[in-house]
Amino acid sequence: MSINLSKFGFIKRDTPRDINLDPLQTGGVLTPEARHALQEWGDEYSVCDYCGGALDEIKTPPIYDFVHKALPEFLGCDHVRITNGAREAKFAVMHSICKEGDWVVMDGNAHYSSLVAAQRARLNVKLVEKTPAPEYKITLEKYAQAIEEVKRETGRPPALALLTYPDGNYGNLADVKAISRLVHDNGIPFLVNGAYAIGRMPFNAKELGADFVAGSGHKSMSASGPIGVLGVSEEYAPIVLEKSKTHKTKEIELLGCTARGATIMTMIASFPAVYERARPENWQKEVENARWLSAQLENLGLRQMGDKPHNHDLMFFEAMPLYEISQKTDRYFLYREMKARSIHGIKPGLTKNFKISTFGVGREKLGIVADAFKEIIKKYNAC
Amino acid sequence: MSINLSKFGFIKRDTPRDINLDPLQTGGVLTPEARHALQEWGDEYSVCDYCGGALDEIKTPPIYDFVHKALPEFLGCDHVRITNGAREAKFAVMHSICKEGDWVVMDGNAHYSSLVAAQRARLNVKLVEKTPAPEYKITLEKYAQAIEEVKRETGRPPALALLTYPDGNYGNLADVKAISRLVHDNGIPFLVNGAYAIGRMPFNAKELGADFVAGSGHKSMSASGPIGVLGVSEEYAPIVLEKSKTHKTKEIELLGCTARGATIMTMIASFPAVYERARPENWQKEVENARWLSAQLENLGLRQMGDKPHNHDLMFFEAMPLYEISQKTDRYFLYREMKARSIHGIKPGLTKNFKISTFGVGREKLGIVADAFKEIIKKYNAC
Numbered sequence A, B: 001m002s003i004n005l006s007k008f009g010f011i012k013r014d015t016p017r018d019i020n021l022d023p024l025q026t027g028g029v030l031t032p033e034a035r036h037a038l039q040e041w042g043d044e045y046s047v048c049d050y051c052g053g054a055l056d057e058i059k060t061p062p063i064y065d066f067v068h069k070a071l072p073e074f075l076g077c078d079h080v081r082i083t084n085g086a087r088e089a090k091f092a093v094m095h096s097i098c099k100e101g102d103w104v105v106m107d108g109n110a111h112y113s114s115l116v117a118a119q120r121a122r123l124n125v126k127l128v129e130k131t132p133a134p135e136y137k138i139t140l141e142k143y144a145q146a147i148e149e150v151k152r153e154t155g156r157p158p159a160l161a162l163l164t165y166p167d168g169n170y171g172n173l174a175d176v177k178a179i180s181r182l183v184h185d186n187g188i189p190f191l192v193n194g195a196y197a198i199g200r201m202p203f204n205a206k207e208l209g210a211d212f213v214a215g216s217g218h219k220s221m222s223a224s225g226p227i228g229v230l231g232v233s234e235e236y237a238p239i240v241l242e243k244s245k246t247h248k249t250k251e252i253e254l255l256g257c258t259a260r261g262a263t264i265m266t267m268i269a270s271f272p273a274v275y276e277r278a279r280p281e282n283w284q285k286e287v288e289n290a291r292w293l294s295a296q297l298e299n300l301g302l303r304q305m306g307d308k309p310h311n312h313d314l315m316f317f318e319a320m321p322l323y324e325i326s327q328k329t330d331r332y333f334l335y336r337e338m339k340a341r342s343i344h345g346i347k348p349g350l351t352k353n354f355k356i357s358t359f360g361v362g363r364e365k366l367g368i369v370a371d372a373f374k375e376i377i378k379k380y381n382a383c
Ligand SMILES: Cc1ncc(COP(=O)(O)O)c(C=O)c1O
Pocket: A024, A084, A085, A086, A087, A088, A111, A113, A164, A166, A167, A168, A193, A195, A196, A215, A216, A217, A218, A219, A227, A228, B260
């Protein structure tokens, strides 16, 4: 037997990250309560101690109240279920609402997982063109154009329309209300991918005009993943949440149960804090922090792409001054310099274009980040 | 806003369980290493710190070695991937290998999640009849008969055959090698659901003749869920593990990535211990413990159903003496009495039929369990 067991067992995570700007990570840092919940509920199917047949119906611990009362209110949705992530929520919608070969329209900034989910459901994808650099916006006009193209090419409207709100590249917030009206005027059900919104900023599916929403627990709700949320309107619930004919408590698209362990308990543990941080007044502070850092970095010659002034903590930069340094040194210099300062989040090797998130980092640490960029540019330009 | 936030936050799990016999739980209790890993890797997409585009390719932490070297050896499979659970692995196989409307043959002891996965993939299910009580066996003859029925009714063999090994009700281990030969002689790909085998007992997909295997991390590999493993043979890997045409690192059925958080790190943390416990000599002790408890309970007038002598830690009992007591008292007496002794695992309200698992409990605690049954029966029969 050739397995080298000594490689496995407990492994340390020794990524220096006193300051974390990784867009994947800023909204997923656990609260103390979630960390505690992991220890309490980490074993086996812990939440199933008193299960009567369906995860969302469990009363002890209070999953029922969380899924059927708190989350519908928080998301502005008629029905909510827990999934294993945003992508799993999107796939569940596509797979239940569409038939193989149907068309789905998505914004050209859609996350890869939306495309892969559509491919798994064997759908055809029409991407809405984004405006050119530096804004990369999804406009109502281009959205309408994509719908018209599908109609012209297939003789009928797409089976589903998706908007990434905000998108995961530029942090752009499209005019979702106008798009939802357009989509509905064409008789198309509307899915909002709120992986970067739900748990960070005010979000109400009904106000946005979404029939379905997908959120990500490990990305934006300080939950330990994989976990996500799926919101569905009354109209579509009988389809998306259809129950098995042979196993009457089991929802088919959820394969009966999803987050059957500690993940749901960490989401519940963080919920009071997540609820608080997503209030308009707190979110406004996050937006101000993002704008502040954007201005600092633009002063150094970097260029923030996407919406300006920016409305989200996720920002994409074009960093010519850093790229030029990399040409004189090597492309890992920025990663090394940041790592030395315990600043995590810019992917190793990137210099010309990168994205960062300021969510929850706070003005003081963002000051350290701004100073780090200043020092690094100064240091290498002096050589 | 009407959310009662005080219900959420950190919640205690106060199920008394000094001794845990819950079949869902005995194989999922975390090792100290896994418990430690939860703290280390619980935040955000922690394992993605150095990701190049696909979870199974991550070198730091050593997910690549685990998924591409250790697990294929451990499972006797050409290819292994991490899923969000056994059911998600089964669905991935069914969804990729079969077309809507195809037929799948499954043993009549199949877990509900196999049926619901087939329903989600929009397949027709033919169940193999089990033998009557008390054995509930899946025989080669009945398996052949089910295949013949599908052939007769549809004009061609089923698109997939599944065997639950062991099943989750009686802990029966069918003659999987004979069934796999039969299945392959009919040109049908063969999926073994090893949710109760992988991580508990010796298991080798190639030796069993399985083209696909599904295992459950939170059920049998001392991992914090939801997490599972999917094994695929070289022959079927191009279909099940097909990559996206638009996103070349992303596998479609896995929606790109699955266990993108602490769950995979707990599986890795427990792996050395899981590897050890599944060795033949250690598994043999577990089987002896199960047989020992079975004999003790049969001495008290209970009847163990399924394979006898039994070959697995999961056992189903018909307990007429307890049922008779429940008729004089109430149906929760057994649950109350067990709870008072900190013995968890028999569902509240059950007395006549219940299942328990002895996995990892050890002879000393099983002695306490046997005494508990003896005392309880004596106490109520004295009244
Ligand atoms: C915009 C967007 N949507 C969805 C996802 C996927 O989220 P999850 O991991 O919950 O499936 C991501 C992940 O990066 C994302 O950026």
